[in-house]
Amino acid sequence: MGLWLFLMKVNECEEEETQTRASENTAVNNQKSKGKTEPTEKLVISKPSNACEFGQMLNAVNARKDITACAELLTAIEPKDLPVLLSNKLEGDNFLLFIQALHSDVFCQDPGLVYQHLLYLSKAERFKLVLKLLSQNAVEQVQQLFESLSKEQNEQFSLHDLESLKRDFEL
Numbered sequence: 667m668g669l670w671l672f673l674m675k676v677n678e679c680e681e682e683e684t685q686t687r688a689s690e691n692t693a694v695n696n697q698k699s700k701g702k703t704e705p706t707e708k709l710v711i712s713k714p715s716n717a718c719e720f721g722q723m724l725n726a727v728n729a730r731k732d733i734t735a736c737a738e739l740l741t742a743i744e745p746k747d748l749p750v751l752l753s754n755k756l757e758g759d760n761f762l763l764f765i766q767a768l769h770s771d772v773f774c775q776d777p778g779l780v781y782q783h784l785l786y787l788s789k790a791e792r793f794k795l796v797l798k799l800l801s802q803n804a805v806e807q808v809q810q811l812f813e814s815l816s817k818e819q820n821e822q823f824s825l826h827d828l829e830s831l832k833r834d835f836e837l
Contacts, residue, residue: 711738720751728760736763737772745782749790756792762804769811777815778822781831784811788834797836809837 709732714720720743727735743751752760764787767773768780787793800808812832816825823831 709735711735711742713742714739714751717751717753717755721753721755724755724760728763731763733763733766733770734772736767737770740764740767740783741772741779745779745786748783748786752790754791756790756796758796758799758801758804761787761796761800762807765804765807765811769807769814777818778820780811780815781820781823781828784815784835785831788831805837808835812837 709723709726709730711723711727714723720739723739724736727739740748764783768783773780812828812835816828
């Protein structure tokens with residue numbers, strides 16, 4: 667009985683994700699057909715209560731390629747929760763958006779938080795697979811983020827910690 671209920675919840679979550687993707691794609695396509703390339707409404711980001719909600723927000727952010735909204739989403743969650751919230755949904759475009767968000771102005775005042783998000787991102791399911799499929803441009807953006815972090819002094823991580831994490835990112 668418990669497995670059946672779990673499978674129903676998973677199916678509901680996947681259906682909601684599909685509906686969210688479809689509505690986001692429709693909204694983006696409508697904007698493009700009107701000759702507009704910028705979204706008209708700002709995404710409202712709140713702390714997701716589960717992986718399904720996180721996935722829906724991430725899909726909306728990714729559909730718009732909204733780095734600021736992605737940064738807001740990452741600041742709304744605890745870094746340690748990232749692998750669970752991502753579940754098995756980590757993809758190259760989401761990964762790159764995370765890297766760009768972590769390198770944005772939203773995080774520039776808190777290198778410790780950037781480090782924590784990178785640390786837990788490296789523990790996400792599919793992380794190694796996504797790394798292998800990154801474009802050269804994406805790899806360079808990851809390297810730039812690590813270079814920026816190495817210039818920051820922080821109590822939350824040492825240069826040794828950063829070098830160890832860099833190896834996890836295969837840099």
